[in-house]
Amino acid sequence: MMTKLGPLLLVLLLAGPESSCGDNPRYEKFLRQHYDNPKSSFSGKYCDSIMAKRGLTKPECKEVNTFIHETKNNIKAVCEEGGEPYGNLRRSKEHMKVTTCKLKGGSTRPPCKYKENSSPRYIVIGCENGWPVHYDESQIVTTVDNADLD
Structure with missing residues (x-):
């Protein structure tokens, strides 16, 4: 019996807790749109x-x-x-490494050219049942608000 469970157990151990998200398509979309660790290396920009x-x-x-x-x-x-808590969202307690890509020029039609800003900052996300499902691009928080220090 152990020989049949061995490969399955190995897969589960290798997958680890990071890969377990239940069946949450919103979390998977969040990862596709906002997760890149380690930061990818491209020959171009x-x-x-x-x-x-x-x-x-x-x-x-x-x-x-x-x-x-x-x-x-x-x-x-x-x-x-x-x-x-950050309104109805959540703000990280620690700075995180992020890269923000902003479209250059006025047209949203391809070809798309972006400028990048890489800097550590607090992130603001929406959560659903304990899983990140939304990144709030309108909230770029680099310092703690003075009101939070009171």
Whole structure:
């Protein structure tokens, strides 16, 4: 019996807790759009390449998108003890490594050209049943608000 369970057990151990998300298509979409750890290396420009690879340039160029270069566990922790309420969202308690890609020029029609900004900052996400499902691009938080220090 152990020989039949051996390969299955090995797969489960190799998959580890990071890969377990239940069956949550919103979390999978979040990962596709915002997760890139370790940061991918492209021969060309990072943002132009990853935006195209992730399908964020068709049928139109997405105007802004952020990629988080942290582990899935660190990102998920923002939905729990690693984050704090931020309106109806959650803000990370620690800075995270991210790259924000912003569309250059006024047209959203391909070919898409992006400029990138890589800097550590707090992330603001929406969570559903403990899983990250939304990155709030409108919230670029680089410092703690003074009101949070009171």
